[in-house]
Amino acid sequence: MSVLVVGASAAGLSTVEALRRKGYQEPITVVGAEWHLPYDRPPLSKQFLCGDWDEDRTRLRPDTMLSALEAEFVLGDPAVALDGRRVHTASGRVLSADTVVIATGLTPRRLPGPELEGVHVLRTLDDAAALRKDLVEAQRVVVVGDGVLGCEIAATARKLGPAVTMAGPQAVPLESQLGPMVGGLLAELHRSEGVDLRLGTAVTGLTDVDGRVSGVQLADGDVLPADVVVVALGAVPATEWLEGSGLRIDNGVVCDAFCRAADGVFAAGDVARWQHEDSLLRLENRTNATEQAACVAANIIGDQQSYRPVPYFWTDQFATKIQVHGVPSEAAEVTVAEGNLDERRFVVHYRRDGRVVAVLGWNMPKQTRLHREHLVHA
Template sequence: MSVLVVGASAAGLTTVEALRRKGFREPITVLGAEWHPPYDRPPLSKQFLSGDWDEARTRLRPEAMLSALEADFVLGDPAVALDGRTVRTASGRRLSADTVVIATGLTPRRLPGPELEGVHVLRTLDDAAALRKDLVEPARVVVVGEGVLGAEVAATARKLNLAVTVAGPQSTLLEAQLGPLIGALLGELHRSQGVDLRLGTAVAGLTDVDGHVNGVLLADGDVLPADVVVVALGAVPATDWLEGSGVALDNGVVCDAYCRAADGVYAAGDVARWQCGDSLLRLENRTNATEQALCVAANILGAEQQYRPIPYFWTDQFSTKVQVHGRPSADADVTIAEGNVTDRFVAHYRRNGRIVGVLGWNAPKPTRLHREHLVHA
């Protein structure tokens, strides 16, 4: 039984490693859209963007460990179509296997309009390298988007002593994910470090001079001067290549509770939207990519294991680490369960009286203990 993994990502690599650990010795091919061997994405907005890490340090495994997997890595050749269990690539290759694992991740959203110099998105290593080149004094940086990625990029750019403004329609940072209380605390943190927050107004477009961005136009008519703009408005599942394949697509690759999208086809990571209890769930975080890939590998080998995780993500901004377990939401009731908001604390998110999320602010050990209040998703 051969396996083809589409996506040389954390989810894709974990699938391969788990199969080999479990004794699978049949052929495995890994198809990657980028030329880079598998690398870690969370450091791109922090350690790599700041210049503290080089490209080699972002790699998930050294070359010797990849070679030991005895998998065929086909890199720099994006998948463009799936027919049954045969994948066609941009170069015209046709790769077939008994089992296909879709781990193609996300594609970042961009602002409408012409491409301008100085405007960046951040998803790939090449994106981060291009942005890093532009983050030099005295650049004025405007981050469009107040979510996790936008906040992390703003913190990194401010550490580089650049003038940084964050713009977006939400009233606080990460409001949609974590609610107004935590968002306000993150806002205070950023302001204390010199970040200018222009929140509560949508971005209408960009201004330029001779094809180079020079400002961000807000819906209220104000223009934020900018030499560099980072668009951090989220991302969409990378599923265009699956159109017409027969695989169900709806905000990701639709899977059953076993992460199975079709006979002999599985999905893992950011691109997968699987049946979790009474609803479909899709998670965009590094932890899920690994845990879901482990489940997929087990099921390829016949385990018939439902995927029921306790979601987890973290974000590092300046000297603050925020860790989130479960499924918090902006409309949940938030209480401080331990500590205080002026230092370090653990917060509980409740819906209908039930704890659905646990958040730790500079409190790793207490947060792990409070995680026990949660049940699986």
């Protein structure tokens, strides 16, 4: 019984590794859109972007470990269609298997309009390399987006020296995700490090001079001068290639509680939206990619396991580490469970209907892990 994994990502590689750990010895093929062997994405906006890491250090596994998996990697050839359990690639290949795992991840959103020099998104290793090259010579950088990725890019860019402005529609960074209190502390952090915040106003477009970006146009009429612009307005599941496949596509590949999208077809990672308790859930983080892949591997070999994680993500901005377990929301009641807000070392609980739904730690990693138990036993 062969397996075909579409996506040479963290989720794709983790699926292969989990299968081999469980004793699966049948053929496995991994199809990747990029030429790069599997690499880690979180460092792209931090260690790699600032130049502390080189490309080799972003690799998830060395060649020896990849070879030991005895999987065939077909790289630089993106999938363009799925017909049953046959995958068609851009080069014209047709690959088939008894089981297909979809792990194609996300596609970053872009601003409408013509392509301009100096405008970047950050999703791939090549994206990060191109942005890093521009940041070295930049004088004025505008980051369009006030979510996790936008905040991380703004922090890294600021450390490299240029003037940095963050623009976005929220009143404070990550407000819709972490609420106004934590978002307000993030705003103070960025301002204290020299990031100019132009929040609460939508971005309507870009200005340019001879095809090179020159500014960011805001809905209130202001233009933020820039020689480098990074668009970090989120991403959408990479499912275009699945049109006509017969799979249910709705903000991702819709799956049952076992991450199964159809008979012999599974999904894992950012692209998967699965039945979680009473609703559909899709998570965009590195931890989920690994944990969901392990569940998929178990179900492929017949160990029926529903996927019921405690969601987790982290973000590093300047010297601050924030860790989040569970699903926080802007509407939740936030209370300090440990530490002190003024000292910027604390753990907070997010409560809805009297139940703890999320735990956030700010520079308290050990204590945050302990507070996770409030979610596990909720």
